[in-house]
Amino acid sequence: MANTIAEQNKELVLQAFDTLFNKRDYEAAARFWSDTYIQHSAHIEPGREGLFDLIRSAPDTLRYESGIVVAEGDYVILHGRFTGEGRPAARIAADVVRIEDGRLAEHWDVLQDEATEAESKSGRPMFGDRFAA
Numbered sequence: 075m076a077n078t079i080a081e082q083n084k085e086l087v088l089q090a091f092d093t094l095f096n097k098r099d100y101e102a103a104a105r106f107w108s109d110t111y112i113q114h115s116a117h118i119e120p121g122r123e124g125l126f127d128l129i130r131s132a133p134d135t136l137r138y139e140s141g142i143v144v145a146e147g148d149y150v151i152l153h154g155r156f157t158g159e160g161r162p163a164a165r166i167a168a169d170v171v172r173i174e175d176g177r178l179a180e181h182w183d184v185l186q187d188e189a190t191e192a193e194s195k196s197g198r199p200m201f202g203d204r205f206a207a
Contacts (some may be wrong), residue, residue: 080145083173087150088140089176091169095138095156100126108177115183125181133160141201148173155188155201163187166200 077085086087090106093099101128111122112176118124129136135158143151150171157164165185191205199205 083150084143084145087105087171091138094129095136106178108179112180114181164206
């Protein structure tokens, strides 16, 4: 059974995030991100190089873990967790990526520090089905 465009786009974005954030393979990552990549995140310099420079400057312990992945048409939304940034708390992200010609062309995100069980008024974790250890 052939993959739908949405399924292909989800796999593309998951591979791209793993290649950049976890493997730190910038040469391979450049094949995933468009040369004309548009960055909407306020904390990241413009373009693909702005993103790559941010990751180059991050600690080697930085890791990305994906959770829920939803795709429709040219858009993929990831709910994920960034750890190992040297911050007091992991960051939970909702990343929205637009795909064009098989490459990541545009990005928006919303980031929030991950709450501990003691901090969670809902009593529920922000990522996955249990609180981080």
